[in-house]
Amino acid sequence: MPSRRSSAPEQLGLDLPEPPRTRADLRARRVRHVPALVAGVDEAGRGPLAGSVVAAAVILDELQPVRGLADSKTLTPARRARLFDEICARALCVSIAEASVEEIDRLNILQATLLAMQRAVQGLRLAPKQVLVDGNRTPLLKMPVQAIVRGDAKVAAISAASILAKVHRDRLCAGLHAQYPLYGFDAHKGYPTPEHLAALQYHGPCAAHRRSFAPVRLALDPVTKDGT
Numbered sequence: 011m012p013s014r015r016s017s018a019p020e021q022l023g024l025d026l027p028e029p030p031r032t033r034a035d036l037r038a039r040r041v042r043h044v045p046a047l048v049a050g051v052d053e054a055g056r057g058p059l060a061g062s063v064v065a066a067a068v069i070l071d072e073l074q075p076v077r078g079l080a081d082s083k084t085l086t087p088a089r090r091a092r093l094f095d096e097i098c099a100r101a102l103c104v105s106i107a108e109a110s111v112e113e114i115d116r117l118n119i120l121q122a123t124l125l126a127m128q129r130a131v132q133g134l135r136l137a138p139k140q141v142l143v144d145g146n147r148t149p150l151l152k153m154p155v156q157a158i159v160r161g162d163a164k165v166a167a168i169s170a171a172s173i174l175a176k177v178h179r180d181r182l183c184a185g186l187h188a189q190y191p192l193y194g195f196d197a198h199k200g201y202p203t204p205e206h207l208a209a210l211q212y213h214g215p216c217a218a219h220r221r222s223f224a225p226v227r228l229a230l231d232p233v234t235k236d237g238t
Contacts, residue, residue, distance in 0.1 A: 046072070046139070047069055047102075047136055047137070047138045047139045047140075048069065048138060048139065048140045048141075048142060048167060049067045049068060049069045049131060049134060049138035049140070049141045049142070049167060050067070050068050050069075050070070050141075050142050050143075050144075050161070050165055050166070050167025050168035050169070050170060050171045051065060051066070051067045051068075051127050051130060051131060051141055051142065051143045051144065051149075051168065051171050052065070052066060052082075052143070052144040052161070052162050052168050052171040052172035052175055053065045053066075053123050053126060053127060053144070053175055054066075054082070054172070054175035054176045054178070054179040055175075055179045055200070056119055056120075056123055057201060057202075058199060058200030058201050058202075058220075059200055059201070059202050059206065059210070059219055059220055059223050059225055059226055060111070060186065060193070060195065060200040060216070060218040060219045060220060060226075061111065061179070061182055061183060061186055061195070061200045061218055062108040062109060062110050062111060062114075062126075062179070062182060063108065063109050063114060063119065063122055063123050063126050064106065064107070064108050064126060064175045064178050064179040064182070065106070065107050065108075065109075065123065065126035065127040065129070065130040065171075065175055066104065066105065066106045066107075066130055066170075066171040066172070066173075066174035066175040066178065067104065067105045067107075067127070067130040067131045067133070067134055067138075067141070067171060068097060068101050068103075068104045068167050068170040068171045068174065069101060069102040069103050069104075069134060069136055069138055069167065070100075070101050070102065070166060070167050070170060071100055071101060071102045074100040075100075076093065076096050076097055076100050076101075076166075076170065078093060079093065079097075079166045079169040079170055079173070080163065080169055081160075081162040081163040081169060081172060082162065082169070082172040082173045082175070082176035082177075083162075083172075083176075084163075085173070087180070090173050090176060090177050091177060093170075093173050094173055094174060094177040097170045097173060097174060098174075101170065102136060103134050103135040103136050104134075104170075104174060105129075105130045105131070105132075105133030105134045105135075106130060106133075106174055106175065106178050107126050107127075107129035107130040107132075107133055108126055108129075108182075109122035109123065109125045109126040109129075111217075111218060111219070111220055113125065114220050114222065115220055115221050115222040118222065119220075119222075119223075120147065124147065124148075124149040124150070125149070127143065127148075127149040128149040128150060128151065130171075131149070131151055137153070138153055139153060139154075140153060140154050140155070140156070141153060141154070141155040141156070142155075142156055142158055142161060142165055142167060142168055143155060143156065143157050143158065143161065143168070144157075144158060144159075144160075144161040144162045144168045144171070144172065145157055145158075145159065145161070146159055179199070180199060183195045183196060183199045183200055184196050186200070186218050189218070190216045190217075190218060192209060192213050192216075193206060193209045193210070193213070193216065194206060194209060195218075200218075202225055207225060210225060210226065210229045211229055214229055214230070215229050215230055
C-alpha cells in the first residue's frame with residue numbers, strides 16, 4: 011500500500027533577504043510566496059530477485075530546505091534514515107508507492123517500475139505542475155514529465171525521492187528477512203549476490219521471489235546449459 015506523508019525542500023534560487031526568525035515570520039512568507047510545485051521521482055528495487063519495486067515522489071519546500079541531499083547510493087544507511095525523517099517532516103508533500111511481485115512478473119520490471127512511479131505521483135497531496143524523473147523513461151502522467159539521467163545526483167527533489175524509496179525498500183527487505191530468514195534478505199536486499207544465489211539454489215524460491223527473473227526461473231526448473 012502507498013505511504014503518504016507531508017512536509018519539505020528544494021532551492022530554486024529565491025532572492026530572499028534572510029531566513030525567518032520566528033514561526034510568525036515563516037507564516038508571513040508563506041502568504042507572500044506561491045511555491046513551484048515540482049515533484050521529483052525515483053525508484054528502488056529494479057535489480058533484486060525478490061520483493062516489490064518501490065517509487066517515491068517528493069515536492070520540496072523552498073522555505074524549509076533539507077541539507078545534505080544526494081543520491082541515496084552515496085549515503086550511509088544511518089544518514090539515509092535521518093534524511094528520510096527530515097524529508098517527511100519538511101517537504102510540502104511526499105508519497106511512496108509499490109508495484110508487487112505479481113505485477114512485476116505479469117508486466118515486466120520496467121512497466122511495473124513505471125506503474126509504481128505513476129502511483130507515487132498520484133498519491134501526492136498536492137498535484138505537481140511538473141514531474142522530474144530519474145533515468146531515461148517516464149511514467150504516463152497528466153502533467154508534464156521529464157526524464158533526467160543521473161537526476162538523483164543533480165536535482166534535490168529527485169535525490170529526496172531516491173532516499174525515501176531506498177529506505178522504504180530496505181525496510182521491506184527487513185520484513186522479508188523476518189518472514190523468510192533462510193535467504194538473508196536483510197543483508198543483500200534481494201540482489202543476486204553469491205550468498206543469495208546459493209540460498210536460492212539450496213532452498214528454492216520463496217513467495218517473495220520474482221518468477222520472471224532468470225535465476226529464479228532456473229531455481230524453479232533447473233536445466234543444463236545445453237537445454238536438456
